[in-house]
Amino acid sequence: MVVFWTTFLSLLAIAYYLLYKYMTRNFSYWKDRNIFYFKPLPFFGNLLPMITMKTTMGELIMDLYRQTDKDYFGIFSLDRPVLVVKSPKLAKDILLKDFASFHDRIIVTPDTDPAMSNLMFFKKGQMWKVIRSKMTPVFTSGKLKAMFSVMVDESNDLSKYLSKFVGAPSIEAKEVCAKYSTNLIALTAFGVKAKCFDNEDADFRKLGRRIFGTSLTNAVRQLGCNFFPGLIKTFGIEFVDTVAREQMKSIFSTVLKARKQSDHHKSNDLVDILLDARAHTESGISDDMILGQAIQFFMAGFESVASTISFTLYALSMDEEIQERLRLEILENIEENNGLTYEGVNSMKYLNMVISEALRKYPVLPFLDRECTSTYKVEGTDLVLEKGQAIYISAFGMHYDEKYFPDPDKFDPERFSDKNEINKEGFYYTPFGEGPRICIGNRYGLLAVKVGIASILSKYKIRKSLKTPEKIKFDPKSFLIQSYGGVPIKIEAL
Structure with missing residues (x-):
C-alpha cells in the first residue's frame, strides 16, 4: 500500500509539474518583446477575477487599462498572450485603416452544429465577407x-402593455423591453407574430430567456467561446445549449420552408433576401448559412434593443430634468408630424444624444476582439504582431476615460451635441464597433430603440422605485453588459 501511494503521488506531482510548465510556457512572451504587461498567474493568466465571477471581463480589462498610461499592454488569457489596446489611433488602424490584417474575431464555436457555426458573428476570412x-x-x-410602421405598431402595443403597471411599486424594465424587441424581430425579420405581450410564456420569449439568461451554464458556454477558444474546440462546447439550438432551428426552419413553398412570399424581410441570395448558385450560400443568419438576427437583435432601451429608461429615472427635456422634444415632434414618423424620429437630436450617452455608459459589448491575420508592424513603434495574435480593444476603458469623456460616471447627453467631434482623433467611442465589421444591424437597432423610447415617454413618466439601484452592478455571468438583479423602475401616467 505504501508503494502504491508513493507511486501515485509521484505521478501526480509529475503530471502537475508538466501541466504547470505547459500552461506557463508563454509567460515570457511580452517580456521578450519589451512590452509592458501584467504579471499572470499559472493556469489562469490574468483572468482569475473573471473566472471566479468576481467581476465582468469588460470591467477587468478596464481596471487594467487604468493602471498604465501605455498605448497598449500585454495580458494572458490562460496561457495565450493578448494585446490590449488603449490608443484610439491604434484602435482606428486595427478596425478600419488596416482592417485587412485584422478582419477576424477571436470568438469561436465548434463545427458540430452546421447552423450555429455559420453565424456571421463567428465566421472568418472570405466566408465572412x-x-x-x-x-x-x-x-x-x-x-x-x-x-x-411595424415598429410603431409594436411600440403602441408596448405602451398599452405598460398601462397595466401604472402605479405598481416596481416593474422589471429589461423584461418588458425584451418583449417589445422580440415581437419586433419576429415580425420584421420573419413575418411571424411572437405575441409576447399576450402570453408571458410565449415561445420566442422563453427562447430569449434561455439564450441570454445569466445562468452558470450559459456563463461557461459564452465566456468560454470568447476567452478560451482552445478549450471550446477541444471539448466541443457550443455557444448556446442544445435545447435552445434545436428550438431555434425548428422555428426558423419552419418559417423558411413555408416561405419557400409560398407563391406570395415577397415581404422584403430578412427571410426573402436570404432566399433570393440562395437562389443564385454562385452565391455560395447554403441552407445552413441561411438558418445561421436567421438565428443570429434574432439573438443579436432582441438582446441589444432590449438592453439599450432598459438602460436608457434607468438613466432617465435618475435624472428628471433630462427626462423632461427629452419628453418635450418627443411631444413637439409628434404634434408637428401628426404622430411618429420615420423622418420625425430621425430628426430628434436630443433623443439621439440621450441614446448615444446610454450606449457610452452601457455598451452591449464592453470590449472588441480581433485576431491578427498577417504579420503587422505597429506604426511608429518596434512592435511586430504575428499572425494569430489576439487583440482586445477596451471600449469600456475608453468610454470611461476622462481624457475623452470628463466626469465619465455622470450621465450627460451634452457630450454628443456635436457627433462630428466624436472619434475625430481615433476610435474611442465604439458601442457598435467600427470599420467594415461594425455591427451590421446598428441602424435597425437604433431606430427600434428610438421608436420604443419615444412611445413610452409620450405617455408615461419614468421614476425610481424602491428597488432601483443608485448605480448599476454588472452581472459577471454574462459576456454582454447585463444588470445584476435586472433594471427595476416605476412608471406613472402623464
Whole structure:
C-alpha cells in the first residue's frame, strides 16, 4: 500500500509539474518583446477575477487599462498572450485603416452544429465577407423605412402593455423591453407574430430567456467561446445549449420552408433576401448559412434593443430634468408630424444624444476582439504582431476615460451635441464597433430603440422605485453588459 501511494503521488506531482510548465510556457512572451504587461498567474493568466465571477471581463480589462498610461499592454488569457489596446489611433488602424490584417474575431464555436457555426458573428476570412455582403441589403434606408410602421405598431402595443403597471411599486424594465424587441424581430425579420405581450410564456420569449439568461451554464458556454477558444474546440462546447439550438432551428426552419413553398412570399424581410441570395448558385450560400443568419438576427437583435432601451429608461429615472427635456422634444415632434414618423424620429437630436450617452455608459459589448491575420508592424513603434495574435480593444476603458469623456460616471447627453467631434482623433467611442465589421444591424437597432423610447415617454413618466439601484452592478455571468438583479423602475401616467 505504501508503494502504491508513493507511486501515485509521484505521478501526480509529475503530471502537475508538466501541466504547470505547459500552461506557463508563454509567460515570457511580452517580456521578450519589451512590452509592458501584467504579471499572470499559472493556469489562469490574468483572468482569475473573471473566472471566479468576481467581476465582468469588460470591467477587468478596464481596471487594467487604468493602471498604465501605455498605448497598449500585454495580458494572458490562460496561457495565450493578448494585446490590449488603449490608443484610439491604434484602435482606428486595427478596425478600419488596416482592417485587412485584422478582419477576424477571436470568438469561436465548434463545427458540430452546421447552423450555429455559420453565424456571421463567428465566421472568418472570405466566408465572412460573402455572408456580410448578402446581409447588407436587409438594412438599407429603404428597408428600414418600410419596417417603420411595424415598429410603431409594436411600440403602441408596448405602451398599452405598460398601462397595466401604472402605479405598481416596481416593474422589471429589461423584461418588458425584451418583449417589445422580440415581437419586433419576429415580425420584421420573419413575418411571424411572437405575441409576447399576450402570453408571458410565449415561445420566442422563453427562447430569449434561455439564450441570454445569466445562468452558470450559459456563463461557461459564452465566456468560454470568447476567452478560451482552445478549450471550446477541444471539448466541443457550443455557444448556446442544445435545447435552445434545436428550438431555434425548428422555428426558423419552419418559417423558411413555408416561405419557400409560398407563391406570395415577397415581404422584403430578412427571410426573402436570404432566399433570393440562395437562389443564385454562385452565391455560395447554403441552407445552413441561411438558418445561421436567421438565428443570429434574432439573438443579436432582441438582446441589444432590449438592453439599450432598459438602460436608457434607468438613466432617465435618475435624472428628471433630462427626462423632461427629452419628453418635450418627443411631444413637439409628434404634434408637428401628426404622430411618429420615420423622418420625425430621425430628426430628434436630443433623443439621439440621450441614446448615444446610454450606449457610452452601457455598451452591449464592453470590449472588441480581433485576431491578427498577417504579420503587422505597429506604426511608429518596434512592435511586430504575428499572425494569430489576439487583440482586445477596451471600449469600456475608453468610454470611461476622462481624457475623452470628463466626469465619465455622470450621465450627460451634452457630450454628443456635436457627433462630428466624436472619434475625430481615433476610435474611442465604439458601442457598435467600427470599420467594415461594425455591427451590421446598428441602424435597425437604433431606430427600434428610438421608436420604443419615444412611445413610452409620450405617455408615461419614468421614476425610481424602491428597488432601483443608485448605480448599476454588472452581472459577471454574462459576456454582454447585463444588470445584476435586472433594471427595476416605476412608471406613472402623464
